[in-house]
Amino acid sequence: MEKFIDLISRRVSQAFEEAGLEGSLGKVTLSNRPDLCEYQCNGAMPAAKKAHRPPLELAESVAEKLQGEAMFSKVEAVKPGFLNLTVSPSVLRDYVAGMATAPSFGVEPEAAPKTIVLDYGGPNVAKPLHVGHLRSAIIGESIKRIDRFFGNKVIGDIHMGDWGLQMGLIIEEVHERHPELPYFDPTYTGEYPAEAPFTISELEEIYPTASAKSKVDEDFARRAHDATYRLQTGDRGYRAMWKHIMRISTEDLRKNYDNLDVHFDVWLGESDAQPYIPPMLETMKAKGIVTESEGALVVDVQEESDTKEVPPCILVKSDGATLYATTDLATLVQRMKDFQPDEVLYLTDKRQALHFEQVFRAARKGGLVPEHVVLKHLGFGTMNGKDGKPFKTREGGVMRLERLIGEITDYVRQKITENQVVSAEEVENTARLIAMAALKYGDLSNQPTKDYVFDLERFAAFEGNTGPYILYTIVRIKSILHKYSAAVALEAMQPAETKEAKDLMLALTRLSDSLQVAYTDNAPNAICAYIYDLAGAANKFYHETRILAEPDPAKQAGYVALMDLTRRVLETCIDLLGFSAPERM
Numbered sequence: 184m185e186k187f188i189d190l191i192s193r194r195v196s197q198a199f200e201e202a203g204l205e206g207s208l209g210k211v212t213l214s215n216r217p218d219l220c221e222y223q224c225n226g227a228m229p230a231a232k233k234a235h236r237p238p239l240e241l242a243e244s245v246a247e248k249l250q251g252e253a254m255f256s257k258v259e260a261v262k263p264g265f266l267n268l269t270v271s272p273s274v275l276r277d278y279v280a281g282m283a284t285a286p287s288f289g290v291e292p293e294a295a296p297k298t299i300v301l302d303y304g305g306p307n308v309a310k311p312l313h314v315g316h317l318r319s320a321i322i323g324e325s326i327k328r329i330d331r332f333f334g335n336k337v338i339g340d341i342h343m344g345d346w347g348l349q350m351g352l353i354i355e356e357v358h359e360r361h362p363e364l365p366y367f368d369p370t371y372t373g374e375y376p377a378e379a380p381f382t383i384s385e386l387e388e389i390y391p392t393a394s395a396k397s398k399v400d401e402d403f404a405r406r407a408h409d410a411t412y413r414l415q416t417g418d419r420g421y422r423a424m425w426k427h428i429m430r431i432s433t434e435d436l437r438k439n440y441d442n443l444d445v446h447f448d449v450w451l452g453e454s455d456a457q458p459y460i461p462p463m464l465e466t467m468k469a470k471g472i473v474t475e476s477e478g479a480l481v482v483d484v485q486e487e488s489d490t491k492e493v494p495p496c497i498l499v500k501s502d503g504a505t506l507y508a509t510t511d512l513a514t515l516v517q518r519m520k521d522f523q524p525d526e527v528l529y530l531t532d533k534r535q536a537l538h539f540e541q542v543f544r545a546a547r548k549g550g551l552v553p554e555h556v557v558l559k560h561l562g563f564g565t566m567n568g569k570d571g572k573p574f575k576t577r578e579g580g581v582m583r584l585e586r587l588i589g590e591i592t593d594y595v596r597q598k599i600t601e602n603q604v605v606s607a608e609e610v611e612n613t614a615r616l617i618a619m620a621a622l623k624y625g626d627l628s629n630q631p632t633k634d635y636v637f638d639l640e641r642f643a644a645f646e647g648n649t650g651p652y653i654l655y656t657i658v659r660i661k662s663i664l665h666k667y668s669a670a671v672a673l674e675a676m677q678p679a680e681t682k683e684a685k686d687l688m689l690a691l692t693r694l695s696d697s698l699q700v701a702y703t704d705n706a707p708n709a710i711c712a713y714i715y716d717l718a719g720a721a722n723k724f725y726h727e728t729r730i731l732a733e734p735d736p737a738k739q740a741g742y743v744a745l746m747d748l749t750r751r752v753l754e755t756c757i758d759l760l761g762f763s764a765p766e767r768m
Contacts (some may be wrong), residue, residue: 184289187278187692188213188222191254191268195224198248204230204241211268213693220259220267221689227264238264272678272685279688280676283748288755290695292334300518301327303530304341304440304447308432309353309390312439312584314574314637318563321626323530324445324761325707326561332759333702338522341436342514343452345429349390351411354424355403356393357381358410366420375420379427383435386428415457439584444619444761451517459513460505464498467512467549477501484544496541511542515551515558526557528705533562533632561705564634566626574637592618594643595651605767613765617643617651620762624650627760628711648715653757656718657764659725660750666731667743676748677741683724687745690720694752698759707760714756721749 185193188211196209208226215223227245231238242260249258257269282288303323306316323339330337357380358367364380365371381389397404414421433450440446464480467473472482478501485493496508518527529539539560546552568574575582596614599605605613625642629635645651664671679685697713700706730746733739754764 184278184281184285184291184695186695188696190278191222191270194252194254195226195245195249195266195268198245198252199226199230201248202241202244204234204245209245214267216267220257220269222268222270224266224268225264227260227266231264242266270689272680275685275688275692276676276678279691279745279748280674282691282694283673283676283744283751287332288694288752290332290698296334296336297525298336298338298522299330299526299528300338300340300522300524301330301528301530302340302342303327304339304445305344305531306341306436307344307349308436308452309349309386309428311387312436313581314566314584314587315581316584317587317622318566318626318631319530319532320440320443320445321623321761322561322563322631322707324443325623325627325710325759326528326530326705328759328761329698329702329707329710332698337448338524339446339448340518341440341447341450341452343433343436343450345432345452346415346454346457346510348407348411349394350414350425350428351407351409352393352397353386353390353428354410354414354421355407356389356396357424358406359403366424368420371420375423379431381427381431383431386431442588443584444763451514453510453514456510456513456517459516460509463513463516463549463551464509466551467498467545470549472545472548473498482545482548484541484548486544493537493540493544496545498545508538508542508545511539512546512549512551515542515546519552519556524556526559527552528559528561530561530563533564536560536562561631563631564629567634567636569636569638571636588618588622591622591639591643594618594639595621598643598645599768605765609765609767613768616763616765617654617768620650620654620757620764622650623760623762624653624711627707628715630708631706648711650757650762651768653714653718653753654764655768656721657750657753657757658766658768660721660746660753661764661766663725663730663746664743664750667739669740669743671743671747672740673744673748675737675740675744677738677745681727683720683727684742684745687717687720687724687749690717691748691752694756701759710756710759714753717749717753721746721753 192209192211195211196206199209200206208230209224210226211222211224213222214220227238227242230241234241239260239262242264246258246260246266249255254271254274255268256271259267261267301323303319305319306312327337327339361380365373365375393407397407410421414425467482473480474483476495479497480499481495481497483495497506498509499505515527518524543558546558552558566574592614595617596610599613599617600610621643625637626635628648642649643651645655679688693713697709701709728742730739730742733742757763
């Protein structure tokens with residue numbers, strides 16, 4: 184379906200042309216004075232400059248062409264030259280009724296669907312998820328769902344950190360504790376144990392212990408580096424140990440991401456890119472873009488147009504070690520081979536912007552990706568505490584994600600238990616759904632690139648611009664629908680007789696615009712802003728309209744159809760944000 188505001192603009196543009204003016208000047212916008220009109224057009228002002236005529240005179244000539252137009256119930260030209268437009272209730276009804284039956288509510292899909300690889304998540308194995316992983320997971324999942332809504336094929340890749348020094352640190356710490364294990368016996372030729380010699384809890388204790396030890400014990404640090412080298416060069420026992428680490432860590436990561444309702448399509452990591460590193464390096468060398476600098480192999484990525492220095496992209500250090508840039512370039516080669524994407528999007532902390540700029544430039548210079556492929560880094564801000572500093576536990580440490588989810592769920596559980604709205608059997612599921620809405624909406628309602636303050640009490644409030652408020656609106660509408668005895672008839676939609684009904688319909692027509700902004704700008708906050716306005720319009724309509732007490736069956740059916748469409752739109756939007764609504768709350 185054509186966007187409602189575009190339909191209006193098209194008709195006003197025709198009127199401009201009929202008045203002898205440029206049609207492009209007929210662009211319509213939402214009114215900044217909703218007390219006077221619903222839409223406005225300011226095109227008479229630039230037209231007046233070109234025509235050397237008073238703008239009000241031109242606006243009046245356009246308004247004259249629109250008199251009697253079925254699309255509008257009122258058209259006014261006002262000083263100094265504005266066109267104030269009020270749409271016809273019947274035309275508005277017809278459009279909203281069309282949304283109710285159209286696929287995706289009439290939102291136009293991508294004309295040429297793309298294949299997109301979305302790199303988000305990025306946890307290190309053998310480490311628990313903490314609040315620093317939250318934004319990548321929440322924003323990435325929402326962007327993935329939005330891109331799919333518009334018809335694209337999206338491959339969500341977690342891209343785990345599973346191949347670096349932390350692996351050597353863990354292996355060497357286990358070696359110190361259990362030297363008798365067969366993984367460390369170079370003469371062992373049998374099958375290695377199927378069960379790991381540690382649990383996930385033990386593994387999460389082993390890594391920080393080993394990391395701390397390496398900072399004060401040079402000999403241990405040297406052995407950890409040696410273990411990393413032996414792992415990466417194919418030592419049989421160390422590879423078996425690494426597989427245990429990967430299996431246990433991945434199982435735990437899946438559980439935690441499932442609790443967040445975040446789901447990846449492929450579970451690949453740095454290790455999967457390793458076979459691609461040697462041929463990638465040879466390709467770069469063959470292009471003649473690799474130079475030696477103090478023993479390291481680098482690619483100069485500085486461009487003449489740069490206003491500040493962009494350091495070279497280091498491919499191989501002087502000691503022969505590779506870096507994150509090396510792995511990221513090899514991963515790009517892998518993704519080109521496996522998925523043939525049109526876009527590769529990376530979602531990380533915005534402080535990694537320079538790293539990705541270096542990688543993208545090196546990939547372009549090396550011909551690792553076709554020219555048409557879009558490479559884009561989506562950087563996000565930090566989640567801070569009320570003190571404005573990165574969010575911590577009360578004790579000052581980095582908070583585990585499980586603990587954060589537990590705290591917000593406990594807080595919500597207490598509130599709904601006190602209100603005694605749901606049965607004892609429903610409490611846990613309802614608390615979980617509301618907690619996820621509070622957590623995700625609290626994050627996503629902010630512009631992704633901005634830092635934001637995590638405020639549990641504000642995010643979990645049932646009033647104001649919060650996830651629970653959106654859920655409460657949906658639940659309230661569901662309650663009306665449950666009580667309505669007849670089947671909902673979408674064709675029963677009535678022309679708006681009241682301001683509240685018309686405001687709700689107008690809010691519904693803005694769905695396409697809001698989703699398009701969210702899609703084009705990778706900005707889920709545009710959806711949050713939209714559904715907050717829509718929920719406000721729905722609640723005003725609910726308060727001012729006797730829906731179930733309406734004696735006229737036709738009017739009542741129309742009210743219910745309008746409420747049902749509002750529910751469907753809200754539920755679709757919160758699904759794009761990554762959460763869902765309970766039946767009661």
